[in-house]
Amino acid sequence: MNSSFILHPRSLMSDRIEKRIVLRAPIDRVWRAISDAPSFGEWFGVDFAGAKFAAGQRVRGNVTNTGYEHLVMNVLVEAIEPPRLLSFRWHPDATDAAADYEHESTTLVVFELQEADGGTLLTLVESGFDALPESRRASAFRGNDAGWDSQMKRVERYVAGTP
Amino acid sequence: MSPARRKSAAAARSFRAPRDFRRGAPVFAALGDDVRLALVTRLSARGPMSTMRLSEGAGVTRQAVSKHLEVLAGAGVVHSTRQGRERIWEVDSAPLHAAQEWLDAISRDWDRALSRLKAFVEE
Secondary structure, eight states: OOTTOOOOHHHHHOOEEEEEEEESSOHHHHHHHHHSHHHHHHHHTBOOTTOOOOTTOEEEEEBOSTTOTTOEEEEEEEEEETTTEEEEEEOTTOOOTTSOOTTSOOEEEEEEEEEETTEEEEEEEEEOTTSSTTHHHHHHHHTTOSOHHHHHHHHHHHHTTOO | OOGGGSOOHHHHHHSOOOOOHHHHHHHHHHHSSHHHHHHHHHHHHHOOEEHHHHHTTSSSOHHHHHHHHHHHHHTTSEEEEEETTEEEEEEOHHHHHHHHHHHHHHHHHHHHHHHHHHHHHHO
């Protein structure tokens, strides 16, 4: 037993990464950089030349960063709501070119824009890390367990910084 | 042309580096359940405990707790030893740390991608 180890339930349970950044540029310019697939590719480092983000569409492109050109980035656009929201699903960290990620769960990446003092507030959220392959097995337990609601409340207290 | 067209060495380095995603995946899956998360939290806070003690106040049956512990054991998050007729469970921190590091690495990747976006739009 490693008794010095203290679990931080908030960060481990948290199945999301959230970033906020104020960009000193008007919302329309930021929107174009994010929603126009070739522009997205330029700053992200993937060749999306000629591609178009549209809801329900898959967009694929070769990674352009040196050393990673053998990788293909593959996203499934979920929503595109100018000039505020773009979301897509992908396989997080799919950096093994030989691996088949198709049957694994995806994470959801959401870019949200908001006008802010001096520019545009971008909120990025990537979520779904705990909906991974074994979760199908895990969810099978849920239906069998009684007292789910009271358990949820208990966990909320754990996560709030007790035990 | 925008500065982002000129691919910098920094950008080249900052694409998601190969990491063993599958090592972290079972840990997230195992912790993606509130009962199991509570079990791990209790074990890590209070040290080794028997199935019986873990079942007290768990809000689910002892059988359910056993199943949840097996899932956690399958992900390498806990392991058990026999002590008489009881099974004593304890936390293995290494897989938890590995999963956390993986998530942190992805988080840093986003920091870098967003700073490239910043340069791209603020030119």
